[in-house]
Amino acid sequence: GDSVTQMEGPVTLSEEAFLTINCTYTATGYPSLFWYVQYPGEGLQLLLKATKADDKGSNKGFEATYRKETTSFHLEKGSVQVSDSAVYFCALSDRSTNAGKSTFGDGTTLTVKP
Amino acid sequence: NAGVMQNPRHLVRRRGQEARLRCSPMKGHSHVYWYRQLPEEGLKFMVYLQKENIIDESGMPKERFSAEFPKEGPSILRIQQVVRGDSAAYFCASSAFGQGETQYFGPGTRLLVL
Numbered sequence: 001g002d003s004v005t006q007m008e009g010p011v012t013l014s015e016e017a018f019l020t021i022n023c024t025y026t027a028t029g030y031p032s033l034f035w036y037v038q039y040p041g042e043g044l045q046l047l048l049k050a051t052k053a054d055d056k057g058s059n060k061g062f063e064a065t066y067r068k069e070t071t072s073f074h075l076e077k078g079s080v081q082v083s084d085s086a087v088y089f090c091a092l093s094d095r096s097t098n099a100g101k102s103t104f105g106d107g108t109t110l111t112v113k114p
Numbered sequence: 115n116a117g118v119m120q121n122p123r124h125l126v127r128r129r130g131q132e133a134r135l136r137c138s139p140m141k142g143h144s145h146v147y148w149y150r151q152l153p154e155e156g157l158k159f160m161v162y163l164q165k166e167n168i169i170d171e172s173g174m175p176k177e178r179f180s181a182e183f184p185k186e187g188p189s190i191l192r193i194q195q196v197v198r199g200d201s202a203a204y205f206c207a208s209s210a211f212g213q214g215e216t217q218y219f220g221p222g223t224r225l226l227v228l
Binding site (some may be wrong): 032034036042043044045046049089093101102103104105106107 | 118157158159162216217219220221
């Protein structure tokens with residue numbers, strides 16, 4: 001079945017540091033890939049997505065590129081802020097099946113210190 | 115433009131009682147998904163519904179849990195005879211179409227079983 005593996009956390013960075021959160025996936029079909037962010041006590045918010053190989057999703061300074069050859073979708077940001085502190089989830093949704101569900105990684109907690 | 119609505123936001127039940135969680139999808143969305151998030155874990159798929167149909171319930175526990183999405187009104191996730199292990203955050207998501215499409219999440223219902 002489908003699965004998503006995320007870099008384990010927690011990750012602690014200083015403000016303006018470079019961020020990478022690794023994500024690799026296994027899918028039987030041809031998935032769309034997503035990054036979601038969850039702030040304390042809230043639901044998940046879509047951060048960015050990519051629907052086909054070599055697509056780059058970007059939003060609020062975050063980027064991730066759909067790499068089919070390495071089955072990866074690593075999240076990066078060049079300069080993090082304190083307000084980026086949250087839990088980040090990598091997810092996939094397989095378009096080749098009729099399941100519709102998304103499969104999530106276990107989440108990576110990011111703390112940014114001033 | 116209201117997003118996905120869930121209520122209640124917090125629910126406390128004693129062991130053996132019933133819990134009813136409601137989800138109203140975004141306007142124009144006819145696909146609803148329920149996920150469960152245990153403390154310090156990622157989201158686990160439970161069930162995928164369209165109006166009056168259960169499409170995929172492969173993540174639902176075999177007993178005590180049921181879900182519906184009637185022609186009129188919100189989707190309901192029902193947990194009968196709750197146990198302490200049911201304590202979790204339950205998230206609903208909706209999408210305009212099915213497989214591979216972006217899912218938009220509600221704020222979640224945090225269930226605490228005493």
